[in-house]
Amino acid sequence: AQKITQTQPGMFVQEKEAVTLDCTYDTSDPSYGLFWYKQPSSGEMIFLIYQGSYDQQNATEGRYSLNFQKARKSANLVISASQLGDSAMYFCAMREGGSSNTGKLIFGQGTTLQVKP
Amino acid sequence: ETGVTQTPRHLVMGMTNKKSLKCEQHLGHNAMYWYKQSAKKPLELMFVYNFKEQTENNSVPSRFSPECPNSSHLFLHLHTLQPEDSALYLCASSQLGGHTEAFFGQGTRLTVV
Numbered sequence: 001a002q003k004i005t006q007t008q009p010g011m012f013v014q015e016k017e018a019v020t021l022d023c024t025y026d027t028s029d030p031s032y033g034l035f036w037y038k039q040p041s042s043g044e045m046i047f048l049i050y051q052g053s054y055d056q057q058n059a060t061e062g063r064y065s066l067n068f069q070k071a072r073k074s075a076n077l078v079i080s081a082s083q084l085g086d087s088a089m090y091f092c093a094m095r096e097g098g099s100s101n102t103g104k105l106i107f108g109q110g111t112t113l114q115v116k117p
Numbered sequence: 118e119t120g121v122t123q124t125p126r127h128l129v130m131g132m133t134n135k136k137s138l139k140c141e142q143h144l145g146h147n148a149m150y151w152y153k154q155s156a157k158k159p160l161e162l163m164f165v166y167n168f169k170e171q172t173e174n175n176s177v178p179s180r181f182s183p184e185c186p187n188s189s190h191l192f193l194h195l196h197t198l199q200p201e202d203s204a205l206y207l208c209a210s211s212q213l214g215g216h217t218e219a220f221f222g223q224g225t226r227l228t229v230v
Contacts, residue, residue, distance in 0.1 A: 004159075035218055043207075044221060047219070047220065102173055103165070107160040
């Protein structure tokens with residue numbers, strides 16, 4: 001069965017430093033997509049970055065990069081040069097592909113990140 | 118206008134009330150979703166609509182009734198809810214067939230008293 005695991009309930013990082021949020025996944029589908037979302041206290045889920053299972057290179061979006069290790073089934077999010085506004089809940093999610101793709105996402109438990117000034 | 122709009126943002130209702138949550142997307146997407154986010158739990162998928170047709174009901178109790186009149190609008194009708202149904206309800210939309218991400222609304226924070 002498909003599953004997403006985030007083992008870090010909470011993380012602290014000093015402003016301007018980099019931080020890595022862990023995510024491991026489990027699926028038997030060879031085609032899938034991995035996503036990271038940010039959820040501030042307002043509640044909205046904000047899309048950060050996407051990695052496809054067949055992508056050869058790690059995805060990057062500004063200060064966000066995804067460390068994709070397919071053999072280990074991990075998709076860690078790296079935030080460089082942390083800012084106070086990065087304090088939020090972060091969710092890793094997976095969407096399976098193929099003919100059964102309904103677009104639904106399976107989410108991990110989330111990691112609360114706090115950036116210290 | 119924002120991509121996905123949910124109303125109301127906050128709702129308090131009694132267990133005997135009937136209310137509806139509304140979601141509207143202006144992105145031209147062909148799939149819409151309802152998710153439930155309870156405290157200290159991951160988001161749980163409730164319903165999936167592809168091209169206005171319900172393609173998934175994730176064992177949701179019948180006191181939650183979805184409606185998708187067209188590909189831009191999605192409703193969640195609520196009746197005789199329980200206090201444990203208090204949660205943040207998030208609507209999302211996406212375009213099937215590609216790698217595009219799901220876009221979420223800001224959610225409705227529901228409290229059942």
